[in-house]
Amino acid sequence: MPPPNAAPPKTPLPGVKHLIAIASGKGGVGKSTVAANLALALHMYGQRVGLMDADIYGPSVPMMFGLGMIDQTKTPFPVEKFGLKLMSMGFVVSADQAVIWRGPKVAQAVGAMLFQPPWGELDFLIVDLPPGTGDAQLTLSQSAPLTGAIIVTQPAEVSLIDARKGVKMFEEVRVPILGIIENMSYLVLPDGTRLHPLGQGGGAKLAAEIGVPFLGEIPIDAQVSQCGDAGEPIVRKFPDHPISKSYLMLAQTVVNEMLQQPTNAALPDVDLG
Amino acid sequence: MSTVDFFFAMPDPPIPFRKLSEPARQYNSPMNPSPTPTAPLSLKREGDGLLIEWADGARTHTTWRTLRTVCPCATCDDERKKPANPFRVLSDREVAAGAPAPVRMKAVGAYAYQIEWNDGHSTGIYTLDALRRLGTVLPLA
Numbered sequence: 001m002p003p004p005n006a007a008p009p010k011t012p013l014p015g016v017k018h019l020i021a022i023a024s025g026k027g028g029v030g031k032s033t034v035a036a037n038l039a040l041a042l043h044m045y046g047q048r049v050g051l052m053d054a055d056i057y058g059p060s061v062p063m064m065f066g067l068g069m070i071d072q073t074k075t076p077f078p079v080e081k082f083g084l085k086l087m088s089m090g091f092v093v094s095a096d097q098a099v100i101w102r103g104p105k106v107a108q109a110v111g112a113m114l115f116q117p118p119w120g121e122l123d124f125l126i127v128d129l130p131p132g133t134g135d136a137q138l139t140l141s142q143s144a145p146l147t148g149a150i151i152v153t154q155p156a157e158v159s160l161i162d163a164r165k166g167v168k169m170f171e172e173v174r175v176p177i178l179g180i181i182e183n184m185s186y187l188v189l190p191d192g193t194r195l196h197p198l199g200q201g202g203g204a205k206l207a208a209e210i211g212v213p214f215l216g217e218i219p220i221d222a223q224v225s226q227c228g229d230a231g232e233p234i235v236r237k238f239p240d241h242p243i244s245k246s247y248l249m250l251a252q253t254v255v256n257e258m259l260q261q262p263t264n265a266a267l268p269d270v271d272l273g
Numbered sequence: 274m275s276t277v278d279f280f281f282a283m284p285d286p287p288i289p290f291r292k293l294s295e296p297a298r299q300y301n302s303p304m305n306p307s308p309t310p311t312a313p314l315s316l317k318r319e320g321d322g323l324l325i326e327w328a329d330g331a332r333t334h335t336t337w338r339t340l341r342t343v344c345p346c347a348t349c350d351d352e353r354k355k356p357a358n359p360f361r362v363l364s365d366r367e368v369a370a371g372a373p374a375p376v377r378m379k380a381v382g383a384y385a386y387q388i389e390w391n392d393g394h395s396t397g398i399y400t401l402d403a404l405r406r407l408g409t410v411l412p413l414a
Contacts, residue, residue, distance in 0.1 A: 141382045141383075141384070142381045142382040142385075142398075143381075143382065144382075145383070146382070146383070172384065172400075173382055173383065173384040173385075174382070174383045174384040174401070175382075175383065175384075266380060266383070267312075267313065267380035267382075267383060267386070267401075268313060268314065268315055268316060268380075269316075269379075269380070270316040270317065270318075270323075270378040270379070270380075270386065271315070271316065271317035271318065272317070272318045272375060272377075272378060273317070273318045
């Protein structure tokens with residue numbers, strides 16, 4: 001048993017109750033859209049929420065929230081919009097500028113964006129991860145007390161191949177997988193028929209394969225991307241839209257689940273005498 | 274029907290997001306056939322090595338020399354693959370260090386510890402799985 005009077009190990013981000021990564025090994029599956037809408041949905045449930053865009057090369061949060069480069073002397077970080085606290089590489093680099101950095105600088109930037117802004121007291125800090133299993137994911141896993149990860153995939157097997165890699169990575173670094181979300185699952189035609197242009201059943205299959213909850217499907221809907229491009233995610237723009245209601249249900253699930261889980265416990269310190 | 278009307282013609286909500294019906298799974302899955310790994314409760318220096326008490330009740334001891342010898346960093350891994358070089362000159366710090374001993378040992382995320390050694394080496398990250406494998410299981414206290 002640990003020594004009874006031992007001080008609890010220090011955790012970075014002490015004001016953040018739950019740090020949740022939105023991830024996928026695959027690019028273009030809709031991580032940023034899911035992250036933005038889930039963050040807003042959590043806020044609509046009265047939670048104090050931050051959203052950190054960890055994609056250094058292709059940040060999406062600024063456009064999705066109708067923002068661009070930010071002058072810190074006028075607007076301090078993290079930027080507040082729609083009730084969320086936001087941080088993104090896109091606030092410091094112009095949208096038409098390419099970030100051509102090697103790994104160590106990426107890791108440094110992710111760490112800086114995560115730990116330097118005064119996030120304050122948050123119930124949830126959602127981290128929108130870039131695709132892959134590289135520097136951003138490692139930096140987060142090694143230095144931040146991740147509560148868990150939600151994996152986003154499309155139904156197609158080509159997405160599942162990379163989603164599995166993402167799952168494997170989180171298993172290696174002992175970050176719990178909270179569940180799988182399948183995005184762009186189907187398209188509904190005017191007569192109610194569902195088309196599955198990107199395949200069918202992949203998300204549920206992956207969830208069953210690795211033994212985690214399948215959190216649900218999100219259909220293809222032009223309004224989702226239109227709202228993202230216009231700078232107001234669909235959950236806020238059209239809260240009564242069926243997709244928005246699905247995000248609200250997801251947020252409720254996440255909130256209920258987190259209420260039952262203790263805040264993430266760090267590994268014990270080592271007593272070297 | 275216009276494009277806008279088409280996309281407004283939504284049926285009932287998509288498959289509702291399901292309640293998380295079981296605790297968030299940690300790391301035991303068909304993709305990871307090894308037994309569910311356990312977590313350390315305490316780590317401390319004992320004698321010439323590291324004593325770890327694990328959540329499943331096991332206690333393991335690993336000498337510092339063992340840990341230093343099997344440092345998992347890329348540089349050490351590369352060096353071990355090369356033939357031994359009898360002409361390698363030790364640095365002053367390596368000579369002065371003597372027997373390997375940790376200067377600092379800190380947690381890395383939820384899955385590993387990083388050891389800073391008295392010979393100046395500090396890039397090895399030892400996963401919990403590796404620490405468990407390297408340890409000699411001690412009799413129950």
